[in-house]
Amino acid sequence: MSKLSPARRAALEALVAADRDGAYVREVLRDAARMRALDARDRGLALRLALGATAASGTLDEALDRYLSRPKKVAPRVRWALRIAAFELLYLGTSPEVAVSQGVELVRSCARSASGLANAVLRRVADGRASFLAADDVDAxxxxxxxxxxxxxxxxxxxxxxxxxxxxxxxxxxxxCEFEPAPIAVCLNPRVEEIAGIGGHAVDGIPGCVADVDGPALLASGVLAHGDAIVSDVNAQRVAAAAVRPGSCLEIGAGRGTKTFMIAAGAARANLTREHVAVELSAGKCAANRARLDAAGLAAGVRIMAGDGCELESVLAPLDAEAGECRRFDTVLIDAPCSGTGTMRRHPEIPWRLEADDALRALPELQVSLLAAAANRVAAGGVLIYATCSVLASENERVIEAFLATDAGRRFSAVESACQTMPAPGAYDGHFMAIMQAGA
Known part of the structure; x- marks a missing residue:
């Protein structure tokens, strides 16, 4: 009997907790006392196992279930233990002897009586690895x-x-790149010229962006806690930079304020004094946005309003009342709710929680509705920017095509539309941005 490694035990505990509580496994790992007790090498392994088993969970189940006589009867904790071992066998190149032995010990820690079953199933997964990954069982x-x-x-x-x-x-x-870490980039607060010791390099065309920084060194620096920088993918920063223009700005789908921070930082860096209205459905996220801006010293000129981006007439009614007319903005940015398929390396829950109907039908319908609502708020000659972190045409090009064909969209012409860098080894996340200009 081999001794169960602490990294695998920590990964299992995090996966079970995330599954039980409906939480994100990365957040569970960050807060887990068991993780903090590990040395750097074991922490790295636990992180890779937990994130990988989550990202590939459906495929791991497909590999396991062909050898389980009653797959629906497998307890959730045992299922996660088997997934960890199968992930090692299929994707990490761990030797079959080690992966099977440790997998059996993981299962034994959950249910001693299931260790024999685990041994038999995992050995068959190991033996069938090449055939399974080659899809030999599938029609040509x-x-x-x-x-x-x-x-x-x-x-x-x-x-x-x-x-x-x-x-x-x-x-x-x-x-x-699905099981590889994504590169880390930050946007600097204008009050900070650089952050010593984190490495990285400036990115042309995106003032304040530092790419390919050292993650552990960044955390150790403390700058994130003090509002001196914010973590954001380079392509997300490109979207925010496009919204840094003279005149007023309406941001729809502000979330917890990552792009609000970056737009405000860009405006301050360019010495632009303007009104910036950030709309977000969740009141809790609005509060988080305000707290972040206050800590960063970037709150001046930014007004945060809670409400549905599809119901802007109601949300912006106070502004209309103040102005005595329908308020229109020189720049309107929609950071649309989307599948997140361009960010799966960072969010391993996405692939198997996402439903095809949502990505191919429901989300695009919502996205067109958001564009239609926002169109009336763009000033003559102003720009409407639509952005997602999806790589699917159903949420990107096809949404723009559908919007431009509507009555609301006919006053706009497409200025720029691009599916930016696809996720790939060493590349940044997949983001889409379309910039449309309103007629005079």
Whole structure:
């Protein structure tokens, strides 16, 4: 009997807790006392196991269930233990002897009586690894797509949608980076010229952006807690930079204020004095946004309002009353609710929580509604910016096409539209941005 490694035990505890509480596993890991007790090497392994088992959970179940006589009867805790071991076998290249032995010990820690079952199932997963990843069991007409999906631990429908919209190379790049860490970038508060010791480099065209920084050094610096910088992907910063223009700004879908911070920082850096209204559905997120801006010293000129972006007439009624007319803005940014498929490396829950109908129908319908509501708030000659962190055409190009064909959209012309860098090894996240200009 081998001794169970503390990293694997910590990963299992985090996965079970996240599943039980409906939480994000990355947040559970960050707050777990068991993780803090590990050395750096074991923390790294626990993190990789927990995030990977989450990101590939559906594919791991597919590999396991073919050898389980009653897969629906497997207890959740045992299921997560088996997933961890299967992830090591399929994706990490851990030796079968170690992965199976540690997997058996993980299962034994959950249910001693299930250790024999675990041994038999995991050995068969190890023996069938090459055939499973090659999709030898699938009809030849579908094999390439299923092989690609299994290699990235992703749902087949998602791989199909990316291939259809972006091509084979883009889909392969997405798959190749699915279990790799995403690069870290920060946006600096204008009151800070640089942060010593975090490495990285400035990015042309995005003032205040520092890319490829050292994550542990960044956390140790304390700048995030003091509001001197904010973590944001380079392509997300490109979106925020596009909204830094003279005149008033309306931001829809502000969330906890990452882009609000970056837009306010960019305006301060460019010596722009203007009104910035940030609208967010959640009152709690509005409060978080305000607290972050206050800490950063960037709250001047920013008004935060809670409400539904599809109901702007109601949300902005106080502004209309103050102005005595319908308020219109020189820049309107919609940071639309979306599938998040461009950020799956950072959010491993996305692939298997996301439903195809949401990404291909429900979310696009909502996104078109948000654009229609926002269109009436763009001043003559102003710009309407639509952004997502999705790589799916259904939420990006097709939404813009649908909007421009509506009565609300006919006064706009597309100035720029691009699906920015697809996630790939070493590349930044996938973000889409369309900039449309209103007629005079």
């Amino acid at each position: 007409s579908l094999r390439d797509e299923v092989r690609l999906a299994r290699r990235g631990g992703l749902p087949q429908w998602l791989v199909h949608a990316v291939r259809e919209a972006r091509g084979d190379a883009a889909a392969s790049g997405l798959v190749a």
